[in-house]
Amino acid sequence: KAGVTQTPRYLIKTRGQQVTLSCSPISGHRSVSWYQQTPGQGLQFLFEYFSETQRNKGNFPGRFSGRQFSNSRSEMNVSTLELGDSALYLCASSLGSGNTEAFFGQGTRLTVV
Amino acid sequence: AQTVTQSQPEMSVQEAETVTLSCTYDTSESDYYLFWYKQPPSRQMILVIRQEAYKQQNATENRFSVNFQKAAKSFSLKISDSQLGDAAMYFCAYRRAGGATNKLIFGTGTLLAVQP
Numbered sequence: 331k332a333g334v335t336q337t338p339r340y341l342i343k344t345r346g347q348q349v350t351l352s353c354s355p356i357s358g359h360r361s362v363s364w365y366q367q368t369p370g371q372g373l374q375f376l377f378e379y380f381s382e383t384q385r386n387k388g389n390f391p392g393r394f395s396g397r398q399f400s401n402s403r404s405e406m407n408v409s410t411l412e413l414g415d416s417a418l419y420l421c422a423s424s425l426g427s428g429n430t431e432a433f434f435g436q437g438t439r440l441t442v443v
Numbered sequence: 444a445q446t447v448t449q450s451q452p453e454m455s456v457q458e459a460e461t462v463t464l465s466c467t468y469d470t471s472e473s474d475y476y477l478f479w480y481k482q483p484p485s486r487q488m489i490l491v492i493r494q495e496a497y498k499q500q501n502a503t504e505n506r507f508s509v510n511f512q513k514a515a516k517s518f519s520l521k522i523s524d525s526q527l528g529d530a531a532m533y534f535c536a537y538r539r540a541g542g543a544t545n546k547l548i549f550g551t552g553t554l555l556a557v558q559p
Contacts (some may be wrong), residue, residue, distance in 0.1 A: 430545065431490060436485065439486075
């Protein structure tokens, strides 16, 4: 069974640009969560989608947004990039509502210059 | 709000020895899940072990076991017979139970080095 796939693996963007990251969950999984990992702030929750609906959101500015498609694939978008957005972005998929294990992808390393 | 604290930024262990990583958490909820995740240099988070708060018995997975002290809000990970492949960053994480969310709250991590 294929794991969680995140694309691209690496990205370099310029300040002010926008970026879209993609996450394909494990087949059959309906919940996708996104996390930002930085050396200074650690792992921080961005948002969670279940059946195309955002059901939880972390404390990030509105420049960070996401969506989930009917096939459960999810995208997150960051607009007007800042240097501080440089991070590893991790996606996790789960079967459904609570009490289920989260499986992580290998992440997308975003560098903003 | 729930918080997770890992007070050991780095730990080191000799191959074949035992090491214990510490984690404390704070919550007002009675039912929840606790996890230990491993993040090797490949960056992929891998679940090591999971504990349901309502279970008194400590979880074990082969060489990995936990010491779950609910009253003290402590959740330590013991790695026995350490192997070179155990070298990684280890994160303790908390998740509410029963609610409509899979949101994980992570500690700051402990970097484990295994010496040959």
